[in-house]
Amino acid sequence: MGLTEDRGRFREVGETRREDLAEFISHGDLGGSDADRIRIPIKVVDLPAFEYDQRAAGGVGQGGDGQPQPGQPVDPEPGDGDEEGDPGEEGGDHEYYEMDPEEFARELDEALGLDLEPKGKRVVAEVEGDFTDTARSGPRGTLDVDEFFKRGLKRHLATDFDESYVREGLFVAGADVDDVFAWARDQGIPVSRAWIADAAATAEDGHGEPVAALDRWESFDALDAEVDREPVTHRIRREGLDSVPFRREDERFRHPEVIEKRERNVVVVNVRDASGSMRETKRELVERVFTPMDWYLTGKYDAAEFRYVVHDAEAWEVDREEFFGIQSGGGTRISSAYDLVEEILEEYPYGEWNRYVFAAGDSENAGSDTTERVIPKMESIDANLHAYVETQPGDGAANARHADEVEAAFEGDDGVAVARVSEPDDVTDAIYEILSTEAEDDGPRTGDGRATGRTDGGERR
Structure with a gap:
């Protein structure tokens, strides 16, 4: 490595060794900084340089105007610099490392083990996000078809039932429409009394005899012991579903989520x-x-x-x-x-x-x-x-x-x-x-304005 490269390396090392942040805060000159620019002194290292040997004073060619004198540094790069009498152009700010408050905050976090997360308070803007919210009304073009279908299907499944099983209740000895309706409701079957009445009026035993003339089951308990009720989902898997009766109340329309931007x-x-x-x-x-x-x-x-x-x-x-x-x-x-x-x-x-x-x-x-x-x-x-x-x-x-x-x-x-x-x-x-005292979340405050407690449990590293 030549002298020029070595000199550059020493200068780079010196300029990166600024004063330790904690040392600067405790003992440094804070007055040289302002609100937008913090100036940290640099620990400058001595750069290597050759000097003429003072023991070699005198002799032919020594001394004289413009000639090097004993103890004078040797310029490693003759001619690379300002001409005699010209003012230098290098500024004096190289003795400080400057940082903005954002960098200072990051470095203080690292130096002291802090981790303050600021909270947004004042709303400065409201913007539209993704279409993740839904409402019961809106333009037809924003109809959420998937939600519409799911709501219709859910309602259909909740109101469907095994019709053949309910019809068997009409064959219980001595049972009338009201008895069958009460039995079905006890079973959790979502059937109306009107449907049972219609079924009783039209049902036959296959030989043209009305249901009222038949006594196939001694009781509802006997019916339940012999006949299994098929769940609606099993029947749909077997036979499929021809249609789902939708209603206006099933409609849902997509709206963009309103996002508040907080400063x-x-x-x-x-x-x-x-x-x-x-x-x-x-x-x-x-x-x-x-x-x-x-x-x-x-x-x-x-x-x-x-x-x-x-x-x-x-x-x-x-x-x-x-x-x-x-x-x-x-x-x-x-x-x-x-x-x-x-x-x-x-x-x-x-x-x-x-x-x-x-x-x-x-x-x-x-x-x-x-x-x-x-x-x-x-x-x-x-x-x-x-x-x-x-x-x-x-x-x-x-x-x-x-x-x-x-x-x-x-x-x-x-x-x-x-x-x-x-x-x-x-x-x-x-x-x-x-x-480090402020909690990550302010938490609820008591009536006297005091915080109820912190949540970060931050321990100094």
């Missing part, structure tokens, strides 16, 4: 504590958890909208740029954020939108606000998933109880996730804890 759409409301206790380190941990989840859900859903709420003792909506950096000097009342979340989600009906509410903070909250106001609000707001991320570096504060109280209140409820992040290395575990 897999989602709204994510991100909530962050902006009170004075949320210092830079805590805010950075919030960003490292929320930003990859935004990218992930953007890649998973056909349409994704994001709203951002910050709060201290009051709550207000901000844009994404302000969300991670803003800080106030006020106290903390988390319920104020959920009051605003409830208002925002009125714009996104749960029957038409997948809804996620992700909140984060250092678990510090005023008095009994969590138990008296936040938890009831979480119960009443319908969402695919509620999540709270505690960002509390070190051992945390003594009054940081919010995450514990939420976790205790919703224990066993798979519509709520609680994660704790004390350092960057905890970030991917928190993301997994949140995104």
Whole structure:
């Protein structure tokens, strides 16, 4: 292998060794990416190069303007490059690997063992599928002949019977038309009294004597013991079927199946504590958890909208740029954020939108606000998933109880996730804890809006 091929091979290897996704999320620069383009740094490997031996300095032909100097790399391909003084054309983006949110979602699934299947909510179109539905009316050209025949034949078989067997009932001693009709019905034979009356009026014994003058059987039991009733299906197999009497009620007309196309759409409301206790380190941990989840859900859903709420003792909506950096000097009342979340989600009906509410903070909250106001609000707001991320570096504060109280209140409820992040290395575990919580099927919800349980049983791989 020549130097040129070897150099190309090393460059190819270097460019494919981008930074590990989990490492990038936990420690990388997330600010270089945006909602539609995620830039992952590449781990560049050193390329081989020859250098002039510094020990060979001096001597004839050494030095001078334009001449190679000791330690200077040797160009393996002289003349293959920019002319002296010309600017280079190679860009600087080769140090990053770029992916769109769809690729990011696939790779995060693989890296963390996630398997979120988005659900279609909002109907965006109705299209006609195959002619698989039927109705009692329709154009004559759409008559389902097979169904028409099957219904007629089924009705015919249900009303047909062994006529010779019923006629034998007329030869029972002392039996009249009513007696024969009652006996036939007890046998499950679908014969009418009028048919038996007609048969009695016309039946003869073969010698011109009316049936009424004959006593061939002592009783119906004696008749049943001597004469077997032939099933209709056996007679049809033997004699065939000349015709099937169809009725208008047997008609069925084919219609195309109406298929609803549903858009897999989602709204994510991100909530962050902006009170004075949320210092830079805590805010950075919030960003490292929320930003990859935004990218992930953007890649998973056909349409994704994001709203951002910050709060201290009051709550207000901000844009994404302000969300991670803003800080106030006020106290903390988390319920104020959920009051605003409830208002925002009125714009996104749960029957038409997948809804996620992700909140984060250092678990510090005023008095009994969590138990008296936040938890009831979480119960009443319908969402695919509620999540709270505690960002509390070190051992945390003594009054940081919010995450514990939420976790205790919703224990066993798979519509709520609680994660704790004390350092960057905890970030991917928190993301997994949140995104793996939602069940494959939302399932029925209780009157207070809480999901009744998950069905995926997903276990981290």
